[in-house]
Amino acid sequence: METVKENRGAATSANTTEKKLKITGAEAIIHCLLHEDVDLLYGYPGGAIMPVYDELYKFQDKLTHILTRHEQGATHAAQGYARVSGRVGVAMATSGPGATNLVTGLADAQIDSTPMVCITGQVPRHLLGSDAFQETDIIGISTPVTKWNYQITRASEIPEIMAKAFYIAKSGRPGPVLIDITKNAQFEEMDFSYEKCTGVRSYMPSTKPDQAALKAAAELINSAKKPYIVWGQGIILGEAEEELKALIEKAGIPAAWTIMGESAIPTDHPLNVGMVGMHGNYGPNVLTNECDLLLAIGMRFDDRVTGRLEDYATQAKVIHFEIDPAEVNKNVKADVAVLGNAKETLAELLPLVDANSHESWHQEFKAKDKIEYDTVIKNDIHPTKEGLTMGEVIEEINIASKSNAVIVTDVGQHQMIACRYAKFAQTKSNITSGGLGTMGFALPAAIGAKMGAMDREVVAIIGDGGYQMTIQELGVIHQHQVPVKIVVLNNDHLGMVRQWQELFFDKRYASTVMVNPDFVKIAEGYHIEAKRVTERKDLKATVQKMMASDKPYFLEVKVEKEDNVFPMIPSGAAVSEIRLK
Amino acid sequence: MEKKWFTISVYSENNVGLLNRISGIFLKRHINIESLNVSKSEIDGVSKFTIVVHTTLKWVQNIVGQVEKQIEVIKAFYHTDDETIYQESALFKVASNLLFDERQIQNIIKESNSQIVTVSREFFVLAKSGRRFEIDEMYEQLKPFGIMQFVRSGRISVTKDEMPITALLQEFQH
Numbered sequence: 001m002e003t004v005k006e007n008r009g010a011a012t013s014a015n016t017t018e019k020k021l022k023i024t025g026a027e028a029i030i031h032c033l034l035h036e037d038v039d040l041l042y043g044y045p046g047g048a049i050m051p052v053y054d055e056l057y058k059f060q061d062k063l064t065h066i067l068t069r070h071e072q073g074a075t076h077a078a079q080g081y082a083r084v085s086g087r088v089g090v091a092m093a094t095s096g097p098g099a100t101n102l103v104t105g106l107a108d109a110q111i112d113s114t115p116m117v118c119i120t121g122q123v124p125r126h127l128l129g130s131d132a133f134q135e136t137d138i139i140g141i142s143t144p145v146t147k148w149n150y151q152i153t154r155a156s157e158i159p160e161i162m163a164k165a166f167y168i169a170k171s172g173r174p175g176p177v178l179i180d181i182t183k184n185a186q187f188e189e190m191d192f193s194y195e196k197c198t199g200v201r202s203y204m205p206s207t208k209p210d211q212a213a214l215k216a217a218a219e220l221i222n223s224a225k226k227p228y229i230v231w232g233q234g235i236i237l238g239e240a241e242e243e244l245k246a247l248i249e250k251a252g253i254p255a256a257w258t259i260m261g262e263s264a265i266p267t268d269h270p271l272n273v274g275m276v277g278m279h280g281n282y283g284p285n286v287l288t289n290e291c292d293l294l295l296a297i298g299m300r301f302d303d304r305v306t307g308r309l310e311d312y313a314t315q316a317k318v319i320h321f322e323i324d325p326a327e328v329n330k331n332v333k334a335d336v337a338v339l340g341n342a343k344e345t346l347a348e349l350l351p352l353v354d355a356n357s358h359e360s361w362h363q364e365f366k367a368k369d370k371i372e373y374d375t376v377i378k379n380d381i382h383p384t385k386e387g388l389t390m391g392e393v394i395e396e397i398n399i400a401s402k403s404n405a406v407i408v409t410d411v412g413q414h415q416m417i418a419c420r421y422a423k424f425a426q427t428k429s430n431i432t433s434g435g436l437g438t439m440g441f442a443l444p445a446a447i448g449a450k451m452g453a454m455d456r457e458v459v460a461i462i463g464d465g466g467y468q469m470t471i472q473e474l475g476v477i478h479q480h481q482v483p484v485k486i487v488v489l490n491n492d493h494l495g496m497v498r499q500w501q502e503l504f505f506d507k508r509y510a511s512t513v514m515v516n517p518d519f520v521k522i523a524e525g526y527h528i529e530a531k532r533v534t535e536r537k538d539l540k541a542t543v544q545k546m547m548a549s550d551k552p553y554f555l556e557v558k559v560e561k562e563d564n565v566f567p568m569i570p571s572g573a574a575v576s577e578i579r580l581k
Numbered sequence: 582m583e584k585k586w587f588t589i590s591v592y593s594e595n596n597v598g599l600l601n602r603i604s605g606i607f608l609k610r611h612i613n614i615e616s617l618n619v620s621k622s623e624i625d626g627v628s629k630f631t632i633v634v635h636t637t638l639k640w641v642q643n644i645v646g647q648v649e650k651q652i653e654v655i656k657a658f659y660h661t662d663d664e665t666i667y668q669e670s671a672l673f674k675v676a677s678n679l680l681f682d683e684r685q686i687q688n689i690i691k692e693s694n695s696q697i698v699t700v701s702r703e704f705f706v707l708a709k710s711g712r713r714f715e716i717d718e719m720y721e722q723l724k725p726f727g728i729m730q731f732v733r734s735g736r737i738s739v740t741k742d743e744m745p746i747t748a749l750l751q752e753f754q755h
């Protein structure tokens with residue numbers, strides 16, 4: 001590292017203000033990242049960001065850059081990293097096509113509240129607006145899909161804006177931030193000093209819990225006969241898992257989760273009653289319309305959760321615990337709204353609630369569970385028919401991982417099956433694209449997840465369709481020997497769309513049949529150990545072998561081509577109209 | 582729910598990208614911005630957007646929530662017409678000969694309470710501030726004589742009640 005100027009070490013050591021140094025904007029960006037404790041980022045180089053890549057080369061002992069094979073992969077990897085670790089994920093790209101390739105990941109992070117900072121290069125300031133080579137208005141393009149964005153055109157702006165970017169991405173309801181940096185600002189020299197951002201006057205990330213609201217909430221809870229909790233990702237983002245557990249245990253409230261909230265409470269916790277929503281569990285959906293009090297905690301009443309809104313929990317009083325004021329009364333009117341971080345609000349609520357058990361109310365969930373088990377679950381995870389089911393594959397992974405794996409899913413039938421049947425003992429373990437439903441998410445997200453939790457087993461569950469949207473990221477897995485387990489549940493169809501065609505379009509399978517390549521050979525082409533299972537007798541042993549491996553591993557399971565996911569709330573139906581078949 | 586006129590007042594940092602961010606919120610919801618005015622506010626360094634929409638209470642609440650969520654927005658409020666004092670301004674450019682040839686024009690100027698901003702050999706310009714219907718009325722009256730150019734501003738308004746914005750900013754100083 002003889003190219004490193006002596007003063008560099010000094011610039012990265014202190015945490016707040018420090019003595020000023022003259023460095024280039026490009027180098028300043030690196031120091032900003034180091035000050036924000038970033039040691040890993042994903043990206044792809046190109047003309048307008050080359051000065052920063054040159055500095056990344058010099059700082060490679062402090063900052064690892066992973067070259068994904070597509071900028072979309074960089075964003076999803078950063079998301080996967082952020083979701084397992086709770087830290088801010090960082091992705092970098094050049095201007096023009098590099099920047100536009102980030103858009104899907106930004107939109108995904110925006111709707112799923114994932115903290116991410118994206119840095120893009122931009123043409124030099126004097127060329128802005130001239131339609132220069134690879135100039136694109138990424139600020140304009142990314143505005144609706146970022147929590148905040150900003151274009152830096154002078155090197156002197158870098159420290160303050162970068163500090164603000166990290167603060168905004170992580171605080172309050174997290175989200176993606178994009179910082180576009182013109183090339184002249186990367187070359188310019190500047191005096192560097194760094195101060196972490198602790199507040200922005202026009203932005204109030206979270207308010208202190210309102211005591212009157214807490215008291216009103218407690219009164220409703222204490223007088224309810226059939227209280228019911230639906231929690232979302234707010235529990236995970238707010239790290240309020242213990243507080244939630246304490247509440248449900250003390251007040252004896254059955255609690256269900258949205259897909260984004262999964263794993264916050266262990267699957268086998270007796271008060272964890274399962275998943276709500278379109279392919280959620282039977283009891284949790286039906287009983288939403290029978291409870292007398294609905295506590296919505298860190299969730300936003302997405303339409304995939306509520307079904308027909310006019311018939312959603314209309315009989316119940318609603319308490320909404322929420323960090324984002326704009327979510328309150330957006331879809332479902334709250335009788336009491338408790339604004340704030342769930343960790344704080346639930347902690348303050350706990351002493352106000354009475355101990356209870358609600359035994360007979362629990363029995364109603366148990367009775368519904370039995371119906372669902374007999375009509376759906378049993379056949380999904382212990383099938384008697386010949387063809388392999390997605391459910392039995394998930395069950396084998398549960399067994400082999402002892403429910404301790406991080407499960408990263410793509411989008412489609414396999415996602416719903418995995419979220420329904422995967423078992424979790426630890427939080428931050430279900431990584432999926434919930435709000436945007438981004439096919440192609442899982443493979444890069446799994447890479448990020450593994451790098452964010454090296455001590456944990458990471459299993460990606462992907463459909464044959466979505467796999468081919470970001471399959472090139474196998475290159476990263478090979479190059480860096482990222483020991484993720486890739487399971488492709490191959491039904492030779494865009495299964496979820498085919499299911500809708502079967503149910504709602506008279507089986508007109510328009511463009512949902514896929515003629516697939518030899519996935520095993522492709523993995524082997526990347527020097528990844530690979531196996532295909534086509535028969536039940538080989539499943540258990542192969543899954544065990546995969547889980548025992550400490551290297552990357554690819555497993556294709558040929559599953560039944562035309563299986564459907566049930567239960568299902570058809571779109572436009574009420575949660576209580578959920579179909580079991 | 583019944584549609585009504587609402588005036589949305591947005592206090593914000595002065596930032597280039599913010600207008601784009603705010604207009605995107607309306608665009609996404611297919612809610613037409615009936616008028617928009619951006620100016621400085623009563624607080625140093627704080628800008629004020631005044632946006633008029635015709636929509637339901639539910640949508641205006643939704644929008645104000647989304648607007649307020651934007652990082653550079655300090656606070657956003659919405660008000661109905663009877664909660665605000667509001668005005669628009671208009672300019673009429675009319676051919677100068679009319680001023681001398683048509684007696685009626687002089688009456689219109691007098692009765693409409695408008696001001697002559699400038700008179701040249703070819704044209705004169707009338708300025709009128711007031712409610713929308715007053716400006717429309719004047720427009721209709723002048724139209725038969727020929728209006729060379731017409732422009733009307735967005736609504737500007739102040740509320741009858743206090744806007745609790747100064748206190749909010751002070752809170753931040755501590």
Ligand SMILES: Cc1ncc(C[n+]2csc(CCOP(=O)(O)OP(=O)(O)O)c2C)c(N)n1
Pocket residue numbers: 410411412413414415437438439440462463464465466467489491493494495496497
């Ligand atoms: C990028 C993107 N394009 C299209 C869709 C629509 N879509 C949702 S699920 C699905 C089928 C996914 O097929 P596959 O990956 O094979 O998973 P399966 O449903 O068969 O398990 C499609 C096309 C989407 N969610 N994302």
Ligand SMILES: [Mg+2]
Pocket residue numbers: 412463464465489490491492493494495
């Ligand atoms: Mg498929």
